[in-house]
Structure formats: C-alpha cells, structure tokens
Amino acid sequence: MKVFGIAGYSGSGKTTLIEKLIPEIRSRGLVVSVIKHAHHxxxxxxxxxxxxxxxxxxxxxxxxxxxxxxxxxxxxxxxxEPTLDQQLAILSPCDLVLIEGFKAAPVPKVEVYRPANGKPPLWTDNPHVVAVATDAATDTPLPALDVNDPVAVTDFILDYPMEDFQP
Structure with missing residues (x-):
C-alpha cells in the first residue's frame, strides 16, 4: 500500500480536503484508508x-x-503512542493510506496552506512537503494545487512516485 500525507495547521482544511479526495480516489477503483492523528x-x-x-x-x-x-x-x-509504522501495520490491505497530521513523518505530503490563517507555511522547513494545496497565490517552488479542486489534488497524489509500505 502507498502512504501519502495531508498536513497543515488546525483550521486549514485538511479534513475537508480528505473528505473530497476519498470519493475521487474510490471513483478510480482504488481502496483508500485514513489514519488521523489527534493531538488531544x-x-x-x-x-x-x-x-x-x-x-x-x-x-x-x-x-x-x-x-x-x-x-x-x-x-x-x-x-x-504507537508509531506511524505500527499503525500502518494494523490496517487491512488497501491501495492508498492518507494520513492526516503527522507533520514530521517521513512520507510525501501535500500541505494545506491558507495565508488567511496567519500561520507560516510548513513547506519552508519540512522536506517531506512535496506540494502545496491553497486557496491563494503562494510564493513556493513546489507545485501549487487548488485546494478546492480534488480531482487535481488526487491526480498529483496518485502520480507522485511512492514506495509501497512494507510492515
């Protein structure tokens, strides 16, 4: 199974984006699971x-x-708390696992970034952020995706070269 992250600060829209990605991924015949990290x-x-x-x-x-x-x-x-690898090993087999949160996990991730939130971007200091999904013009050297276009975000994720997770 492939593992891809959706990261960003609280209130940025991570859950909303994942909610839109899941049916898009499923419409392509893939089985998707989600692991969400809660800080509280x-x-x-x-x-x-x-x-x-x-x-x-x-x-x-x-x-x-x-x-x-x-x-x-x-x-x-x-x-x-179990590590991400331990959590992934518990899941039933699937094609793709989306992980929400886990900012520091060494897996490729899209950052959901909204300048209006007043928080700094993660991509400047996080080498695992490989694209930015945003609702505003953003000065980033990474691919910038429209956070309101789940088809484009899904295309990016599924086209991104990922290794299979091996428990």
Whole structure:
C-alpha cells in the first residue's frame, strides 16, 4: 500500500480536503484508508454504553461489531503512542493510506496552506512537503494545487512516485 500525507495547521482544511479526495480516489477503483492523528484526547464511545463500561473497568481492547461495521478500541494505559509504522501495520490491505497530521513523518505530503490563517507555511522547513494545496497565490517552488479542486489534488497524489509500505 502507498502512504501519502495531508498536513497543515488546525483550521486549514485538511479534513475537508480528505473528505473530497476519498470519493475521487474510490471513483478510480482504488481502496483508500485514513489514519488521523489527534493531538488531544478523543472518545468514540459514550458514557454508560456497554463498550464504555468495559473500557472503564480496565479492558485493554474492546472490539465492537455489527452487520455493518466493526471497531477496535485500544486503551494505551500509560504505554507510548504507537508509531506511524505500527499503525500502518494494523490496517487491512488497501491501495492508498492518507494520513492526516503527522507533520514530521517521513512520507510525501501535500500541505494545506491558507495565508488567511496567519500561520507560516510548513513547506519552508519540512522536506517531506512535496506540494502545496491553497486557496491563494503562494510564493513556493513546489507545485501549487487548488485546494478546492480534488480531482487535481488526487491526480498529483496518485502520480507522485511512492514506495509501497512494507510492515
């Protein structure tokens, strides 16, 4: 599977871009998965539900399933956050994994950059940023993509030479 990143500061539109890329990639017959890094705690569960109660009781993992989906929740409980490679090794086989966040990860990435956010660009100091998706004229030596054109961004990602991830 190939791995490609979407990076940028909070509020830049990373999630919105990925949301537009996924159906475009799927329309080309490819299977796509996503790994999103959250800097703050999060919970997919609700207090009082059986799975929440199991985790609160101390279970390391709770696997929930139905006829439509399954989810595995793993509590780190004082253990280090898994590396990106460890996370990729857990995923089912697919054609492409988009990773959101992971600014420092050594994988090619498109930076979602909006000058109106008032944040400096990542591409100036990050050698893994290989293109910039933006909504404004940007002075960059990298390919500049229209952040509102998911077809063009998908074309760039799929045409970019990437090595297969080997777990």
């Amino acid at each position: 705690g999060f919970d997919l569960d609700r207090p009082g539900k059986d799975s929440w109660r199991h985790r609160e009781a101390g279970a390391q993992e709770v696997l929930m399933l139905s006829s439509g989906r399954w989810v595995l929740m793993h509590e780190l409980r004082e253990t280090p």
